[in-house]
Amino acid sequence: MVQVTQPLTHDAMQIPFRNGLFDPRMGNMDPRQSPCETCGGDSNECQGHPGHIELGASSLGRALTLRAGVPVYNAMLFPHLIQLLQAKVRQLRVFN
Secondary structure (H helix, E strand, C coil): CEECCCCCCECCCCCECCCCCCCHHHCCCCCCCCCCCCCCCCCCCCCCCCEECCCCCHHHCCCCCCCCCCCCCCHHHHHHHHHHHHHHHHHHHHHC
């Protein structure tokens, strides 16, 4: 599993940094890139490999540093979260 410690994604030549968000060891999304460094598959064969970010780690710089206990949300899930909360509110109104 790749630990993401690099706050930058690509160098000046648009090559992904190792330990960055687009580290080649986590898979290949672009058919023009070389095969995945983990499984050797191309963009159609490789399903991706996990990575992790240590939130609050000083190695990521100030942009990603969080205080302990601060919740972190995935913005891609907000629409689903809103639907879930709206459904729950409707359910509570029925029983009251």
